[in-house]
Amino acid sequence: MSFKTSQGERLTKKQIDALIRRCKEEFLRDKEYAEINYCEACGTPSAKLSCSHIISVNKCQNDGKTEFAYDTDNLQLECIPCHLETESGTIDHHANSRYKKEFIERYNNFEV
Numbered sequence: 001m002s003f004k005t006s007q008g009e010r011l012t013k014k015q016i017d018a019l020i021r022r023c024k025e026e027f028l029r030d031k032e033y034a035e036i037n038y039c040e041a042c043g044t045p046s047a048k049l050s051c052s053h054i055i056s057v058n059k060c061q062n063d064g065k066t067e068f069a070y071d072t073d074n075l076q077l078e079c080i081p082c083h084l085e086t087e088s089g090t091i092d093h094h095a096n097s098r099y100k101k102e103f104i105e106r107y108n109n110f111e112v
C-alpha cells in the first residue's frame with residue numbers, strides 16, 4: 001500500500017512511518033529545547049505530554065497530502081485528555097487554539 005504526496009510522489013506506509021518517527025523526534029527536541037512543558041491545546045502544565053497530529057495521518061494520506069503527516073507544523077504537544085479527544089476525531093475541541101485553527105485552514109486551502 002502506498003500514498004500520494006501533493007507533489008504526486010508515492011510513499012509506502014513503511015517510508016511514511018519512518019518519516020513520521022523522524023519528524024516527531026525533531027519536534028520533541030525543539031520543544032524540550034524551548035522548555036515547553038504545557039499542553040499546547042488547552043494550556044495546562046503537565047509532565048505527561050505527547051505529540052499529537054492536528055490533522056490525522058490517515059486524513060493526510062487519504063487526501064493525497066501525505067507530506068503533512070511528517071510536517072512538524074502539524075504536531076502539537078498535548079496532555080492526555082486533549083490527545084484522546086484529538087484521536088477520537090473531535091477536532092473542534094481546540095477551536096479556541098488559534099494556531100490549530102490556522103493550521104487546519106492552511107491544510108484545507110492547500111491545493112493538491
Ligand SMILES: [Zn+2]
Pocket residue numbers: 039040041042043044078079080081082083
Ligand atoms: Zn490539554
